Amino acid sequence: MSNPSKKITETVPIFFFVFNLIKKEVEFASPQFYQLAEGIESEEENPLKKCIHPDYLEQFDNFFSDLSENNNYQASVELKANDKLNGIEWLELNTFPVTERNSSDVMQVVGHIVDITQKKEIYDTLTEEKEHITNILNMVVHDLRAPLDRVSMIAEIMQNSMTKEEYEKYKIYLSMLRKQRQQGTNLIQSLLRLATLKGSATSIDLNIHDLRDLINESISQQKDRIKKKHLEVSCDFPDQHVKARVDAVLFRQVIENLLSNAIKYTPKGGSIEFRLSYEEKHVELSLKDNGIGIPEKYQKTLFMSFKGIRRKGLEGEESTGLGLFICKEIVKMHTGKIRVESQEGEGTTFIITLPYPEPSAAYY
Template sequence: IRYWSPAAAAITGLKADDLVGRQAAMALPGWGDLLDGVPVSAQPGPAARDATLPLELGDRELWISVSGVQFDDGVVYAFRNLTEERALDALKSEFVATVSHELRTPLAAIYGCAQTLRRPDTQLDSRTHERLLEVISQECERLTRIIGDVLLANQLDAEQLRIEEEKFFVGELVTEVVEEMHASLEAHERIPIAVSMPENLGHLLGDADKIRQILLNLVDNAVKYSPEGGRIEIAVERQERGLRIAVRDQGLGIPHAEQQRIFGKFYRVDPNLTRGVGGTGLGLYICRELARHMDGRVSVMSKEGEGSTFVLDLPLAVARREEGAGVASGAD
């Protein structure tokens, strides 16, 4: 190696002083393994297409786009780091596969019900007829939620989300979320959802729709990962600087090493669906970003096998206090 540029040092983390004057195969771990795949032009000018190859550097792997030009006294290699691009491409591929699966399932149900309803040779009683229509309706709502999550995630990425400020009552918002979740679970075993909140919450100022979306996602996530016979608890309390809502479940729990990764885009604790838990992997990402846009945060406390608690903290102002406006309730 006769020259090692600052850019090469930044990409690899290897200093020029440690490399210049040494044989490349000895100084650069993994260089010898990829050398045969690097295109080398006979003279300067339009170069051959760069090769994208992995470069092993100890316990690290870099994906580089590399090509070379032959000179009388050696070869000049030029390369750039594509590691992040490769990771993003892999993430996109996984997302496309996940969304395709999530869309295919409700579409198959809708198609099957519609075909049954259309069959002229089958007489359906009124109960079966209504049940098939109900399945179509539920699966259409599921499709709407999936597409809505994808579009919302795109808005969040583009920083195009607009936060509104309006007066709302927290008790009503939480009750609506619980009722909506129970309605979506009518075809399955209903999981008890208990709600506790003080009587003096009053009306707050904030974006009720965004808060509702966060809470829906957190409760839906708790339902997905709750075992049969499990229980979900929603606890609401006023804090000195705003509002705190905690959603607790008795589900699978999250390994400590994954507790920050779960808020990443497309990330799922069970990506191979070995536990039968689906989803696009956007729910917690949307929760985190919506909270961030409202100057709040979402955090998690969990122990594997013992359930999880997701906490939403928002700096909401009090609109006015009305005596007797708050409620304490329990919904099963």
Template sequence: MALFMEDNNTFGSNFMEQVAQQFGQVYFSYDTSSSVFTHIAPAFEQLWGIKPADVTNPVALLSYVHEDDREFLSHQYQKLKITREQVQAEFRIVQADQRIKWIRLSACYLRSEECPQHLIGGYAENITEEKEYAHNLLKYNNKKNSTLEILSHDLAAPFANIQSAIHALEEQIKPEDPDTRKLIEFIRQDAIKGSDMIRDFVDNEFLESSQVVLHKEQMDVANSISIMMDNYKEREKLIDKHFSLISPEKPVYLYVDTMKFMQCMNNLVSNAIKFTHDNGRITVSVEEKEDHVLLTVADNGIGIPPKMQPYLFDRFTKARREGLRGEKTTGLGMSIIHTIIDLHGGKINFKSQENAGTTFYILMPKE
């Protein structure tokens, strides 16, 4: 302990560097007044692919950053300078061999008597495997959500048919045949329970996920929605609906909680399915504007009655109603969507006309 205290700056610094390197982190400090790095850990070469001595200023590093991420990274740096609060950014770099690596950068102004006020400190780490895992998780989560919605919708009709058949049988059964009536009632209750159980499972998937704190990251919303819509297009025949996507071919980036945002989009498509007749059309579009992204989900279904429209985003809303195949609702779905969009700084509204369809509009800010 005495040795550590006597040479705290040297020993402590080396010790922390070794600890950071063990966890794949590279510490650095940057002087904003002179626009130069005052320290970059030796492990930087393994992370970035160039020697620390070759890094004279941020411009030298920016050339390695993926061109689609440069504006986002610059925005985060300006945010740090204005708020002087810690920021975290995830972005891609392109190495000399054209391999892409994901980096997580955390930085803040150093606040101590020994450090000048214009010194920024932080660390960078390789999160490529983490991002690849998250991408696959999102892909299969989208597939799971769309499959559940399609399953729920597809099974609603058979259960409804069973209940209709039961009603027809009851009219033909003689009053003095109580045993048969009991058997039919048993079948009726099982049909109702089966239908409710499937819908409850789908609803709970969305309700439970909405309780988690937002974890925002940069997301290619055009690509993610394309994956979601492909899942629905593959199953068009199962639910007698036609799906289409209007979206730019180039990436469109938003800074969002990917899972939460995509579940909102999936839920809007699910609602469109429930209130659109067979052979109806559901169209999702993505349009990039100067300072925001506009997303729409449109259908040519039965629309929303004018008397229900003012209450659509309320919790346990008065606007809740069964789907065309008897799908039940909790009255919470649209409220949760509104809350999640609002937490992201976005806005959601809609236009609807009875027997002509509904279109939802989501405006999401670029960060």
């Protein structure tokens, strides 16, 4: 009767291998893998390594040397292949521990090799297209800024050349010019932030931070607006650090945007509350206000670009409709989620969930 394990390795599209923890080398790989490799026999010493591009050999060695109890012998790496593999340019290696029966002792490490050449090609194409769109957006934003600046300059020149009587007669139009200019500037700044996010999604600076500190810093930034409207801002935090792996600059932008909205749509004397908690598998941050709330019909499109609510604040503040979309994009970059709970006339709560960091992680 044929060996079922051998049959599996010969017929599935993924190649398997076994890593010897004592010898620190790959001692077996699916025979079909070596059929693709020119001039390499499976009986050779560490044959898999001979299929890796020279620029990635150090990464190959580090990948296997880093396997230990600390990562439970589970890891993944993408490596470029050399020209010995016909039709394969990129490989992904994944490892898993095999334990003794009724024991936690690791007997050996097994893994699989996946051809990700097509996936890398698609990713590179999408990256180039995204960079192209981002560059176009940056150019458009740059071209829009200049005429808006000229509008502000013209308004200033007109005011300085007017008599007192003329100013009293036309000041409402000057105010309208400045207001439109400011609204356009706000839209440009939102577009720039969006372009920056889209262009740097793969290189955010993730570190462990105490979310209490980021929230307190954001409150401090908005203290003048809070004081002006006589708002009560409270914080329900645990006594210990509330750690999460975030890009401090980007995530502070999320907090400040949500707080700014709460201030904008909460009446004078109202209340805003931040809350932090550890749930079973994530950290949860919520921001609750007792403002005017969001109509149910708008809540489904609230986080969509150019489809969010563009309603004025209670004191006439303008909105670009991009702020919550930017918040969603930043939270998504942190592999988190954001949602809203709101009742019109009663208030709004935004809830953000972030992955729970490693218990041993140090914070900044």
